Amino acid sequence: MxxxxxxxxxxxxxxxxxxxxxxxxxxxxxxxxxxxxxxxxxxxxxxxxxxxxxxxxxxxxxxxxxxxxxxxPVQHSEVLGPYLNIGLDASGNPTPALLGFAQKSGLDWQKLERVTDAKGMRFVARSSRPGAxxxxxxxxxxxxxxxxxxxxxxxxxxxxxxxxxxxxxxxxxxxxxxxxxxxxxxxxxxxxxxxxxxxxxxxxxxxxxxxxxxxxxxAKVLADPRERRERVRAEIAAAAREAGGTARVLPELLEEVNCLVEWPKAILCSFEAGFLRVPQEALISTMESNQKFFPVLDTDGKLSEKFIGIANLESKDPAQIRLGYERVIRPRFADAQFFFDEDLKQGLASMAEGLKTVTYQAKLGSVADKAARVAHLAEIVALKAGANADHARVAALLGKADLQSRMVNEFPELQGIAGRYYAAAAKQPADVAAAIDEAYQPRFAGDAIAPSKLGQVLAIAERLDTLAGGFAAGLKPTGNKDPFALRRNALGLARTIIEAGLDLDLVVLLDAAAKSLPAGLTLDTAELQEFILDRLRGYYADQGVPSVQFDAVADVRPASLLDFDRRLKAIAEFAKLREASSLAAANKRIRNILKKVETAIPASVDASKLVEPAEQSLHGALATALVDTDPLLAKRDYVGTLKRLAQLQGPVDNFFERTMVMADDAALRDNRLALLKQVADRFAAVAAVEQLSAS
Known part of the structure; x- marks a missing residue:
């Protein structure tokens, strides 16, 4: 066997x-x-x-x-019994306690083994039996x-x-x-x-x-889900080729369909081309979410009048299945067409007017009030980002109007997308229409930021107001509760600024958002800035950035998130240098020394009071480094700055080996503290490099 x-x-x-x-x-x-x-x-x-x-x-x-x-395998058992002083009497004969244990174990008491633990020697019953x-x-x-x-x-x-x-x-x-x-x-x-x-x-x-x-x-059952999934994929691809297009196959929909069938067979279907004037996102949503069908796109990536259903059998009369699939989808398409036509009659401007009666949040007013705040912020951001401020204002005022549309009421996932169509129908500039949609990006984890400059401006302004309003109204996230999605908005704001390469002063923008809030609401902008930086911690961790490098930059609180990103990349390069560890430890030592100083430290170094060769050497090396790094810092060349400062390792190490910083002579002591402070301040112009020290 x-x-x-x-x-x-x-x-x-x-x-x-x-x-x-x-x-x-x-x-x-x-x-x-x-x-x-x-x-x-x-x-x-x-x-x-x-x-x-x-x-x-x-x-x-x-x-x-x-x-x-x-x-x-063979089953071994070990059962601990009484200690010797309990199992044996004074004459060495077994007590009732030992005899009872032996009987329960199925062994003669004299065949019991003995083990010793911290309390002494005791009896143990060991046995083995074949495995079942x-x-x-x-x-x-x-x-x-x-x-x-x-x-x-x-x-x-x-x-x-x-x-x-x-x-x-x-x-x-x-x-x-x-x-x-x-x-x-x-x-x-x-x-x-x-x-x-x-x-x-x-x-x-x-x-x-x-x-x-x-x-x-x-028996016509594919029990292996991997084999079945590949059959579904192949069937879809073949049907799409027959239609002259490419199927849109979302992984999550493919998996769901794979769990609905045992013997998959694709059925190529079609609908009236007239429905294609409806926003394709609404038609695709209906096909995928409601009916589990796969849309077919043409060579330009646009929705065609073809779609694919996956039947759970290989029918002798596939035409009947096709008719059924087409019959079930037609009423939903007709509804979408009706909603679209009615929304076009109403118009986006009229929808925007209707937002005045819709409450955004009790303390923050109506949705129209929010749109007005976003419009104000969008103008500010646009001017700083080099975008059209007038277009930014219009896009912001119309950005939430589609919440009043029949289409979004039926398809909530089309927020912004519907607005783009209605703005285009209203002859708004193309960048305005696109920005209304792009303002929602990134919509989910892993989604791209808004691709256009105006879309980025609107995305930033929208999130600035949401965050400022949420914090001022007492809606800060607690535990797993985040009803206004402030964590997601903070990350979306930071990602848009960084990935779009926009050099914006976050502190200035938060102040502007605070001033735009309704009367009576106050905002702690420093707290909100900290919240946004905390979202960045996870963002960079996902990119493999060590937490100590993140902390090194976060400690100096750059006002620009793009500048934060540049400094972080510079710290990563600095950490690769052989001098990095020693300089990080030295900076940590300097910071610890300066923290303990209770008197004012001179703003400058008096060269005449430098009596030791080691301090004279460091002073000269630092003076040259300051001259060399001033232009580098001016153009934010942080990598170049840190590489140049890395040359101070020798003079700094020599200083600490040969110089007593806290000298008895106050004048010498203060002058040396001033020298060390200049060293620390120049490194801090980039980041708190002492955070990289393991000691």
Whole structure:
């Protein structure tokens, strides 16, 4: 008999929830592995041509393991008994306590072993027994895996006192060629799986665990989600080629469709070309979100009148399925067309007027009030960023108008997108229309910032007002609560400024936002600046920037976030230099010395009071470095500045080795402190390099 055999476990159910299915299947597979490990049953994940993995379809959860040990290893046990002073009497005879322990252990008391611990010597019963056969343990293993599944709302069915995510109908547990004798969820395990509901509506006899995938494949079920996903992808691509275009395939939609079918087949469909005058985003949203269809784009990336549905069978009459898909989508498209036409009749300016009656937030007024504040800030930002201030103001005043539209009411995800269409229809300048849409970027983690200058201006102004208003109105995030998405807005603001390369003074902008707030509201701009910088910490951490380098720049609080980014890149280059560690430690030492000084430190160094060669050398080296780095700092060449300052390592180290800073002579002491302060201040013109010191 082989030492290892393949194991297949399949639990058949009614249709499982598609969005939860991958996680549920993986949890089931992991639960089986955990239960096997708890019993010390060895599993080889890479044995054979089929790797260990979770398998699933809409009607089944399965776990396949190519090599599982047929038996537990020898089971050793050790039970501690009474100490000698309790187990033996004064004559060395066993006490009732020891005899009871020996009887319970099934051993003669004289065969008990002895061990010593911190309290002394005691009796111990050691024994060994052969491990159990794995197949005899599979019932309890599967039951453990099922009980451990993350099911928030289990269902009950029939008159059974059993609950699961969906009613369960069959169970297969095959270990090699042998079917386990087990019961799970009221189902007795056997070797009979089931095929496709329509193509093979009968049992599928499995001779052995390893033939599972092929046997189901012959029964028109692709049980491997990877194989099924690739079939869906290939079917979509073939249908798109037939249509002369390219399918839009979102990964999350592909995964959801993959969890809805067992034998996928693409159906190429079409709709009336007249619907294409409706914003394509609305049509695409309807197809993807509501119907799980894949839109087909033309060679220019625009929506065509074709789309692709994925059927769960290979029909003899695909035309009937096509008619069904086309029939179900037409009323939704007609609704979108009606909303669009009615919105065009109303016009964006009229929608903007309607915002006066919509409350943004009790302390911050109406949405129209917010739009006015954003317009004011957009003008300020535009002038500093080199954009058209008049266009920025118009885009801001119209930016929220589409919230009053029928289209956004039906499709909330089209905020800004609908406004772009309506602005274009109203003959607004092209950059104004684009900015209304782009102001929402980045919409989500990983999304790009607004591509146009005016869009960037509007995105910044919008977030400035949201952050200032949120903090002033007492809506700061707490724990997991962030109703105004202030964390996301802070990161979006910072990313837009940095990635767009806009050299803006954040402190000035926050002050402007504070002055724009309704009367009676005050804003701690320093606190808000700190909040924004804190969002940047995670942003740079994701790019692999060490926290000590971030802290080194954050400590000097650059007013410009673009300048922050430049300094951070310079610190990264400085940290690579061989002099960096020594200079960081020296700067830390300087800072610690200066912190302890209670008297005023002279603003300049008196060269006549430099009596030691080491301090004279440092003074001369620093004077030259100051002259060399002044023009570099003026043009914000921080990399060049730090590389030049790195040449001070020798003079600084020599100074500390040969000079007593805190001399008894006050004049000498103050002069040396002034020299050290000049060294520290010049490094601090870039960053707090002492943060890089490990000591």
């Amino acid at each position: 082989a030492d290892f055999l393949p194991l297949l476990i399949e639990l058949g159910t009614e249709e499982l929830p598609p969005k939860a299915l991958p996680e549920l299947a993986q949890a089931f597979h992991d639960g089986v592995l955990k239960a096997l490990a708890a019993r010390r049953i060895e599993v080889k994940a890479d044995a054979g041509d089929q790797p260990a993995r979770a398998l699933y379809t809409p009607r089944r959860l399965a776990s396949f393991l190519p090599a599982v040990a047929v038996q537990q 056969a794995t197949i005899d343990l599979l019932g309890e293993i599967v039951n453990e895996a099922v009980k451990g599944l993350p099911i928030p709302k289990p269902m009950r069915w029939g008159n059974r006192d059993i609950a699961f995510v969906r009613p369960a109908h069959w169970l297969v547990i095959l270990f090699g060629r042998e079917a386990a004798k087990a019961e799970v969820l009221g189902l007795k395990a056997d070797r009979m799986s089931r095929g496709h509901r329509f193509h093979h509506d009968k049992g599928v006899w499995l001779n052995e665990a390893g033939e599972y995938l092929q046997a189901l494949r012959e």
